[in-house]
Amino acid sequence: MNKPTGAVISAKSSTKKSIIDFLEKAMDKGVFDAVIVPMRVPAGDSFAYVLIKDKSLFKDAFPIPPVMFVQGAKAVSSVTRLGKGNMKIAALMRPCEIRATIELAKLGQTDLENMTLISMDCPGVLPTSDFLSDPEKGMKQFDEAAKNLDDKIMRPVCQICDKSSMMAGDLHIGTLGAKKDTFFVISNSQKGNDILDKLGISLKDNIDSWHAKVKNISEEKLKKRKKAHKDLKSEIGGLDNLLDAYNQCINCHNCMRVCPVCYCRLCYFDSDNVKHPSEDYLQMAESKGSIRFLPDTIFFQMGRMMHMSLSCVSCGACEDACPVSIPVAQIFSMISDETQGLFDYVSGRSLEEPLPLVAYKEEELHEMEDAND
Amino acid sequence: MKKDEEFMPRILAFLCNWCSYAGADLAGTSRLKYPPSILPIRVMCSSRVDPLFIVKAYLGGIDGVLLAGCHPGDCHYEKGNYYTRRRFALIKKIFEELDMEADRLLLSWISASEGPKYAKVATEFTEKIKKLGENPAKNKIFL
Amino acid sequence: MTKTLKINKNVEQGILELLRFLLDGGKVSGVFTLKRINKEGSVAYSLVTRSDELEDAVPLFPLMPVNAGKLLSRFSLRGKSNKPVAAVVKPCELRAFIELVKREQGSLENIFFISSTCGGVYPIEMAVDGAVENNLSKYWEAVKKGEIPAQIRPACRGCVEFKPYTADMTVDLVGSSDIDKRCMILLNTKNGEELAQDMKGDFLEKELDKKILDKFQNKREAERKKLFDEIEEKMKGLDGFIDIFGKCLGCHGCSKVCPICYCKLCEFESPDSEYKPSNYESDLKKRGGLKVPPGTVYFQIGRLDHIAISCVGCGACEDVCPVDIPISIIFKKVGESVQKLFDYIPGRDVKEEIPLLTFEKDELSEVED
Known part of the structure; x- marks a missing residue:
């Protein structure tokens, strides 16, 4: 598609409310049978994705919550992994969640045929623990920060996210560069066009102000990102530094458990392949006098870089779930930018781009080959 | 459900093939009356019932779960129902500790010849569940 | 009376000396x-095989990065150890390992256990910012006095199983005022005696001081009651449960670090627990909406069903919970109540059968109709 086009929607009360109205209207017209939206949980101390069919539940819906509890791709995948089903469903999520969903689709873990992915301009999310320490305060802080485009209190990887308005799904809701009490609805696919058509929304409005603002922000963030990665590399580069960085790891594999693209039912690093007879462990220990037990921390971490860095969307879920505060997400965002760069690949950018490791070109990567050949 | 309509619970009954299912059958052929609340599932032995079935049924909104097997000592497989009793005690205790209406779960021994007992258990359990009302899990979203 | 080895060094140095002795002597x-x-x-x-590598060893450090029962299971899962190995573990780690051995996830053979009366451990997050290090002297002061150290894991605060049941050697720690000067190691088993034989030190006949430990037990029991009362206040039926677990991410981190949860593929991650599109359709018809991914409450109650009977209350689950749910207290409370049903204490004795794998003909009439 060429430069995406959009429409200006006026937000009667609040953007949140108007987005819900938009979804409700789409359900009324039969465009969607159900939607996946974030909702505040009954205790009020967090948010969860809820698949909603009964429209009365919309009163508790909460687009763009201040935290990312479950990565949305996991929610979408849970609904469509075993088939597209009979319901037409829309999922309203952050851009990195949509991108992870697209990666999962390529990995055969979700069927998007009946799914419409709607992304929104994302101001970032608060680290889960910060939010949990005082949810009410967190809500206020987030609102304030989002309004001012201030990312200092967000997850570290959100602070260096240059894809916070990236369109990868079918529709995108743009709030950047919009006039007061309005927002943009932008289509990014034929599916998106058809839906807006059915809703009587024509894509004729000028959305240059959104494009300009997004460009501006992502360029700025990209600069920050490159610098952060450079700094991080000097900090953790080399085996000793890397060992240091992962020193505290307790092998709980929480990072993998919450990762939206780590979909394996049984992780290689939990499988029998990493379980050895006692003689082997003793032998390993004898060769050095002592080994850490379990000995596989870096093997696991580097293995995970191998397995999923090409699909990593830098959402930061891993880092939030780490009980010993290892900056896993920052390390993975650095690694994945490099590995994806090898193949000019951006995870979740497009459903059509094949996963780099299941495709090849005859003429490529010569720089990796021995020059003598 | 309309307001004036009486609440008729839905009770899931796991009945062992050798005793309780036959007991239920006998209640039917003897034309004994009991409420239409029971949804029977025949299992080869009461010990086939994983306590998770009970959890799943409860969260799915079933109003009561009856687990019925041969009397202790009479198990077709000799000791299946002894294990059943322990598993049932475990899951019931968990429900009690979580304050989750353990009264919705019932373990009963009903032999093949006890058609009247089956009818009585079904009637009484239904009455008990009626008093408890609908299972609150039925409408929960955040499960 | 139990044969006891007395080493005239502070308690940590004493154990290190014992460990060096065991390694150097080829025991x-x-x-x-x-x-x-x-x-x-x-x-x-x-896993240390050379005594000079024991220099940084801190066998009694009040932290449990991973429940050692899980590690020993990993060590002996593929068959018993062919060579003798000594393990310094906390009582709940030893109990967890024994529960795993009952489940055929490890072997006790050739592993000798050195444990201690346990003052508890700090939450793992305190290790990250150096807080444990800063608290160490306070910790040992409290242990010496037989008091509950501040800020330890909630599960430890209310733990009344602080004496090891089956250790070959038990180090006298709690309420032992002279641990700065002396290391008292009770040699509970024949293996323990044999290992310590020829060790430099005095051999006496001794018992743990019952009076001191009873007093400590009372303090722990009072804490435990407080913790249980607090959680009971919140655990009010399904709504209360949903309130507590509403923020659960479904990461299953609790089960990953749980020493009892050994399944390679958890039931709740298996195809059996997955929702098909038709399940969603029928659930939506019934409820109007459903949290996705679904299954939080099912997982938690299911895990109680699976492991509460063997829960040793180590608190590892709560330590790794990214959303700070007080899981360890919930599991401990429910665990103790189901264990009581069968008069079972997990890990007390490897010969005691897991209650669900056995039965008595005449029992539990109270659960029958």
Whole structure:
């Protein structure tokens, strides 16, 4: 598609409310049978994705919550992994969640045929623990920060996210560069066009102000990102530094458990392949006098870089779930930018781009080959 | 459900093939009356019932779960129902500790010849569940 | 009375000396112990085979990065150890290992256990910012006095199983005022006696001081009651449960670190627990909406069903919960109540059968109709 086009929607009360109205209207017209939206949980101390069919539940819906509890791709995948089903469903999520969903689709873990992915301009999310320490305060802080485009209190990887308005799904809701009490609805696919058509929304409005603002922000963030990665590399580069960085790891594999693209039912690093007879462990220990037990921390971490860095969307879920505060997400965002760069690949950018490791070109990567050949 | 309509619970009954299912059958052929609340599932032995079935049924909104097997000592497989009793005690205790209406779960021994007992258990359990009302899990979203 | 080895050094040095003695004398081929990994107070379990590598070892460090029962299971899962190994573990780690052995996830053979009366451990997050290190002197002061150290894991605060049941050697720690000068190691078993034989030190006949430990037990029981009362206040039926677990991410981190949860593929991650599109359709018809991914409450109650009977209350689950749900207290409370049904204490004795794998003909009439 060429430069995406959009429409200006006026937000009667609040953007949140108007987005819900938009979804409700789409359900009324039969465009969607159900939607996946974030909702505040009954205790009020967090948010969860809820698949909603009964429209009365919309009163508790909460687009763009201040935290990312479950990565949305996991929610979408849970609904469509075993088939597209009979319901037409829309999922309203952050851009990195949509991108992870697209990666999962390529990995055969979700069927998007009946799914419409709607992304929104994302101001970032608060680290889960910060939010949990005082949810009410967190809500206020987030609102304030989002309004001012201030990312200092967000997850570290959100602070260096240059894809916070990236369109990868079918529709995108743009709030950047919009006039007061309005927002943009932008289509990014034929599916998106058809839906807006059915809703009587024509894509004729000028959305240059959104494009300009997004460009501006992502360029700025990209600069920050490159610098952060450079700094991080000097900090953790080399085996000793890397060992240091992962020193505290307790092998709980929480990072993998919450990762939206780590979909394996049984992780290689939990499988029998990493379980050895006692003689082997003793032998390993004898060769050095002592080994850490379990000995596989870096093997696991580097293995995970191998397995999923090409699909990593830098959402930061891993880092939030780490009980010993290892900056896993920052390390993975650095690694994945490099590995994806090898193949000019951006995870979740497009459903059509094949996963780099299941495709090849005859003429490529010569720089990796021995020059003598 | 309309307001004036009486609440008729839905009770899931796991009945062992050798005793309780036959007991239920006998209640039917003897034309004994009991409420239409029971949804029977025949299992080869009461010990086939994983306590998770009970959890799943409860969260799915079933109003009561009856687990019925041969009397202790009479198990077709000799000791299946002894294990059943322990598993049932475990899951019931968990429900009690979580304050989750353990009264919705019932373990009963009903032999093949006890058609009247089956009818009585079904009637009484239904009455008990009626008093408890609908299972609150039925409408929960955040499960 | 129990044969006891008295080493005239502070308690940690005393144990290290014993470990060195065991390794150098070839009595064991390896030693499992906590070792320091940095200056900020982080420790990790290590398998040490050379005594000079014991320099950074801190066998009694009040931290449990991983429940050692899980590690020993990993060590002996593929068959018993062919060489003798000594493991310095906390009582709940030993109990967890025994529960795993009952489940055929490890072997006790050739593993000798050195445990202690346990003052408890700090939450793992305190190791990250150096807080454990700063608290160490306070911790040992409290232990010496037989008091509950501040800020330890909630599960430890209310733990009344602080005496090891089946250790070959028990180090006298709690309420022992002279641990700065002396290391008292009770040699509970024949293996323990044999290992310590010829060790430099005095051999006496001794018992743990019952009076002191009873007093400590009372303090722990009072704490435990408080913790249980608090959680009972919140655990009010399904709504209360949903309130507590509403923020659960479904990461299953609790089950990953649980020493009892050994399944390679958890039931709740298996195809059996997955929703098909038709399940969603029928659930939406019934409820109007459903949290996705679904299954939080099912997982938690299911895990109680699966492991509460063997829960040793170590608190590892709560330590890794990214959303700070007080799981360890919930599991401990429910665990104790189901264990009581069968008069079972997990890990007390490897010969005691897991209650669900056995039965008595005449019992539990109260659960029958």
